[in-house]
Amino acid sequence: LYSVKNINNFEQDLIFFQKYYRSIPLELMISNSRTNKAQPKNSFHLTFDDGLKEIYTIVTPMLIDRKIDATFFINTDFLDNKKLFYRHKASLLINHLKKRNKEIAKVENILRDYKAFHQSVEKSILCLKYNNDSIFNDIADIIDFSFNRFLKEEKPYLTTKQVKALIDSGYTIGSHSQSHIPFQELSLEKQIDQIADSFKILVEKFSINYKAFAIPFNDLGIKNLFFDQLYNVLDIDIYFGTRGMQKDFLKRNFHRFHLENKFVNENPEDVIKKQYSSTIFDRLRFRNTVIRN
Numbered sequence: 543l544y545s546v547k548n549i550n551n552f553e554q555d556l557i558f559f560q561k562y563y564r565s566i567p568l569e570l571m572i573s574n575s576r577t578n579k580a581q582p583k584n585s586f587h588l589t590f591d592d593g594l595k596e597i598y599t600i601v602t603p604m605l606i607d608r609k610i611d612a613t614f615f616i617n618t619d620f621l622d623n624k625k626l627f628y629r630h631k632a633s634l635l636i637n638h639l640k641k642r643n644k645e646i647a648k649v650e651n652i653l654r655d656y657k658a659f660h661q662s663v664e665k666s667i668l669c670l671k672y673n674n675d676s677i678f679n680d681i682a683d684i685i686d687f688s689f690n691r692f693l694k695e696e697k698p699y700l701t702t703k704q705v706k707a708l709i710d711s712g713y714t715i716g717s718h719s720q721s722h723i724p725f726q727e728l729s730l731e732k733q734i735d736q737i738a739d740s741f742k743i744l745v746e747k748f749s750i751n752y753k754a755f756a757i758p759f760n761d762l763g764i765k766n767l768f769f770d771q772l773y774n775v776l777d778i779d780i781y782f783g784t785r786g787m788q789k790d791f792l793k794r795n796f797h798r799f800h801l802e803n804k805f806v807n808e809n810p811e812d813v814i815k816k817q818y819s820s821t822i823f824d825r826l827r828f829r830n831t832v833i834r835n
Contacts (some may be wrong), residue, residue: 572658
């Protein structure tokens with residue numbers, strides 16, 4: 543579903559960033575944005591979403607060695623391996639089906655019964671949404687795959703103990719919502735509930751005195767009213783979106799670009815150059831500012 547960097551490429555990325563930029567902590571970003579100060583020139587801050595265990599076992603030791611700051615955004619429903627992200631369920635089913643080709647026809651029948659079949663079994667599973675638990679479970683049963691067993695044996699997500707260790711090592715955490723649902727598919731009330739409930743858990747478990755939020759997937763189509771609630775009701779300190787180098791009229795909104803998936807085999811210098819080129823082109827067309835209704 544999603545291609546990620548191997549360890550060597552990730553190490554090379556860190557070397558590049560430290561050569562040309564200076565790592566800054568989340569606390570400085572929050573302080574500067576709240577007091578309308580510019581962020582330091584040529585600075586960077588790394589963020590990692592979804593709260594996977596590799597954050598603790600692989601990523602953080604490499605960051606510690608290089609004294610690089612980072613914030614880890616956690617989906618609280620998955621903390622301590624209590625639940626599985628629905629996109630991870632889809633990936634697991636597809637991988638398991640490759641070993642059980644004889645079951646494909648049965649899976650297709652299940653999908654057709656739910657009126658959820660589209661062109662192929664794989665594509666159909668990838669199209670399943672967060673509220674399709676019955677379909678996920680029926681397919682898992684027919685191919686003899688247990689989501690609960692996977693959670694228990696593989697423990698794909700961070701545990702409370704691991705998150706506390708990350709904080710003790712000087713790293714910051716934030717909310718990535720409760721369950722990583724596309725916010726475009728939720729009412730405003732449910733959007734806010736996803737964030738408020740996740741922060742309640744993060745504050746109770748980890749005693750954090752700041753609130754950083756990174757929206758799941760992207761914020762395309764998200765309304766101004768959402769951000770009004772975010773800052774004036776939930777009192778969020780800082781927000782991370784996915785609009786790359788686009789400008790945002792909200793001073794505490796910061797936008798990111800990733801170095802995974804389609805960019806997984808590209809070095810960060812090339813990705814940054816492409817981002818700059820796109821920014822210049824958009825500026826010439828007066829499209830370099832985030833527009834919301």
